[in-house]
Amino acid sequence: MLETLRKRALVFIVGIPALIAVTIYGGVWFMLFTLLITVLGGLEALKFAHFSTSKSTSIIVVLSIILIVTSFQYCSADYLLILATITLIILFFEIFKNQPNPFENVSVSLFSIVWMGVLLGSLVLVRNIPTIGKYLTIVMFVSVWSCDTLAYIFGSAFGKKKILERVSPKKSWVGSIAGLLGSLIVVFIFKHFGLLEISYKDVIILGIIFGGFSQLGDFAESLFKRSADIKDSSNLLPGHGGVLDRFDSMAIAAPLTYLYWTIVHFM
Numbered sequence: 001m002l003e004t005l006r007k008r009a010l011v012f013i014v015g016i017p018a019l020i021a022v023t024i025y026g027g028v029w030f031m032l033f034t035l036l037i038t039v040l041g042g043l044e045a046l047k048f049a050h051f052s053t054s055k056s057t058s059i060i061v062v063l064s065i066i067l068i069v070t071s072f073q074y075c076s077a078d079y080l081l082i083l084a085t086i087t088l089i090i091l092f093f094e095i096f097k098n099q100p101n102p103f104e105n106v107s108v109s110l111f112s113i114v115w116m117g118v119l120l121g122s123l124v125l126v127r128n129i130p131t132i133g134k135y136l137t138i139v140m141f142v143s144v145w146s147c148d149t150l151a152y153i154f155g156s157a158f159g160k161k162k163i164l165e166r167v168s169p170k171k172s173w174v175g176s177i178a179g180l181l182g183s184l185i186v187v188f189i190f191k192h193f194g195l196l197e198i199s200y201k202d203v204i205i206l207g208i209i210f211g212g213f214s215q216l217g218d219f220a221e222s223l224f225k226r227s228a229d230i231k232d233s234s235n236l237l238p239g240h241g242g243v244l245d246r247f248d249s250m251a252i253a254a255p256l257t258y259l260y261w262t263i264v265h266f267m
Contacts, residue, residue, distance in 0.1 A: 035066060053105065053109075120247060151182075181211070184207035
């Protein structure tokens with residue numbers, strides 16, 4: 001466990017300052033960061049398929065993710081129309097490329113696009129929330145990753161009763177609860193010291209999103225990895241695995257945060 005924590009710490013030491021910098025600058029810099037992780041995550045997601053996806057499938061997934069994330073940044077587009085267009089293109093392409101597993105190809109392609117392009121790509125939407133977006137994004141990153149770290153530490157040390165052993169054998173109730181409490185404390189600290197101007201109701205709801213619902217993203221990826229019989233989505237990040245291993249929880253936290261803030265504060 002100590003060796004894993006050491007490797008994770010090294011990634012955090014380099015990654016956290018860089019992430020905070022692009023979040024503060026926002027604009028094209030944060031969009032490019034989001035494009036990087038969503039494109040890499042989309043390519044990793046294709047590995048979960050029980051068959052070898054073609055190069056053309058990878059190209060379509062990458063281009064579709066770029067289109068969606070870019071539209072989040074630069075235009076108030078009809079995203080349903082964009083998804084419908086992407087779906088039609090994938091269907092038409094599949095008809096004519098004459099390769100095995102057509103239904104699986106379409107399903108895997110579309111899910112990878114939605115999972116990374118829409119869900120994780122909504123990081124751009126959170127960052128662009130007027131006035132509070134950059135602070136909310138930073139708190140979300142710190143809170144979700146605090147949840148992940150505390151869940152790992154307390155779960156490894158004290159976790160005997162497992163939550164969903166068939167999905168993720170190592171995740172325990174102790175770890176999950178520690179992660180949730182850690183997220184709530186992080187949001188409260190930011191609120192208490194005036195770094196995030198939100199109500200105490202927002203503290204509780206955001207803490208639950210960051211430390212509770214976000215864990216479902218980790219469970220989802222664990223389910224896919226067990227199905228594909230792989231340990232990590234890649235070995236890109238030492239001690240963390242791949243992009244999906246590091247940002248799977250964010251793919252749940254980001255869209256829920258955007259939906260909550262939009263519904264409660266702008267409607």
